[in-house]
Amino acid sequence: MEELVIGKDAIVPWLSELLASGREVIGVKRHLQRYRFEQLEKPEEAVLDYDVTLQSPKKFIFPPRENLVTFTGGKGSTPQTETTERVIFGVHPYDIHAVSLLDDVFKDGQPDPYYLQQRARTLLVGVDVLKPSLNAFCGSMGTATVDSGFDLMLTPIEDGYFVRVGSEAGKKILPQKYIKQPTDAQRAQFHREQEKAQVRFALNRVEAPVKELPALLEKNQHHPVWEELEKRCLGCGSCNLVCPTCYCFDVKDEVSLDLSSGVRYRTWDGCLLKDFTRVASGEVFRESRANRNRHRFFRKGKYMIEKYHKPGCVGCGRCTTHCLADINPVEVFNAIAQKEVL
């Protein structure tokens, strides 16, 4: 993988070039006391040393609402889908891992053309984490750093950023006049930074290696932790809403005022919501919040790992931050892991 260096001062002129190129540039902006991915208007708005964003960049590839089919008078057709040449700038390693997983999901079996079309026109410029968020535990999920899935990856070093080039398209958007070859000292510093990233999240640790989670969960389908979650969880689905690897969706129709034309669209859905499994007869197949929580944690810690060989949870900690009942995946996994130790 090609390695380069870019100065700190070059970020703003680089973003100016990208904005001038006609691409949509998504960056991290400060919003009140938090950060969020948004379209950049000015290069100075971009923040690279944020802790975590409210939502992952998933929303720009797999939008919360997306038209699947348009119809008029009972006749359906595929909508004119608008895709945008887009650069998402400043994506953390755990979110890059999450996008890689979504790529696998939407390519698997019958490929999803809506996702894949926008994904093909999206470049990811990553940046390593300097300030971990309070609830992040990506050190335990193997997602504190990343070696693939990005177009460019920036690692802060003393006098700028160490740049790893992940794709030709990524290389093409680099500002040629600002890039240099790294010195041996800069390479050494990059490797030290990557090692530091692993311990940066040591505050929140899952007491089991991620590759052992599937077997651990399998043995603990009836662990008391699920009943505890039954009591605590409100079934609000906030965890699903902020999760960078949740991709379940519902499909709904919307009719125009002429009562004949309209759109069939998909919209994010969440397995913690009671109606998620409801069928027309009224049967709900995951009635209890214990079962719904178990399903969510099994998806993240078992089913996805077994199917795609990637962790279904990337340890971003967003679900913990947004949970009204303080449910924390680190505590849930540890409740199970510790029982195993005893």
Add this chain to the structure above:
Amino acid sequence: MHTAEKLSSPYLPEPATIQKITPLTETEKLFLISLDSGRSLGHVPGQFVEVSLFGIGEGPISISSPPSPDNTFELGIRAAGNLTRALHNLKVGDRIGIRGPFGNGFPVETLMGKDLLFVAGGIGLVPLRSLIKYSLEHRAAFGRIMILFGARSPKERLFTSELAEWAGRKDVEFLETVDRADDSWKGNVGVITTLFKKITIDPRKTAVLIVGPPVMYKYVLLEVKVKDVPKSNVWLSLERRMKCGLGKCGHCQINNYYVCQDGPVFAYPQIEDKEEAL
């Protein structure tokens, strides 16, 4: 830089036309559907399609007819939700949308040469009818054909003329019961499991095929166990909310299975340890 283009979408239903509507009970109708393209649906017994009405929505409906070389197939539909109630209001000649077929269907090849014991609870007869009719069309390919059918009440019995035909055939052993009788009913009364006492099977060569409401499976499986049928010769079709049919939307999951792709038909050993299956 925006690009607008037409996608080839797996979510776009193909146009189909209602050719015939036969009322089955107060709440169920049988629809004969033809694909406007003229192509054959090409399904296997036990598969389902996504039926859609633009403006109302889309839902999974099991195919009730056996495979057919022409472009028609049958759907038995209970008016239960928004979509199915709207379907019940349609007339012959009206257009609907179809995607599919989806799912795995019954393992027809594996069943060949075996005695078949069909266990249909209520509306479970609708998907099972595809395989029952298939096995009757290929009668010589199978051993005994035994059909156990249970309805809640006499007026909820489906496909009554076919039930009478099966009861009259010498090469079919047909037993039925109702949970609650009325004055007109002269037959068996009791839940479907009471019929098991009335049949004798050879457990080594019998395949058991079970479709019914969720509550029925565990009781039927107890009877099957009493009959000593190996678990690997038992197949069940499970209902879930198969919204997309493509293994993506997540609504139909049973543990790690996507029912729309890995099911809806499961061999019993596949699901006996799955916490969420039965």
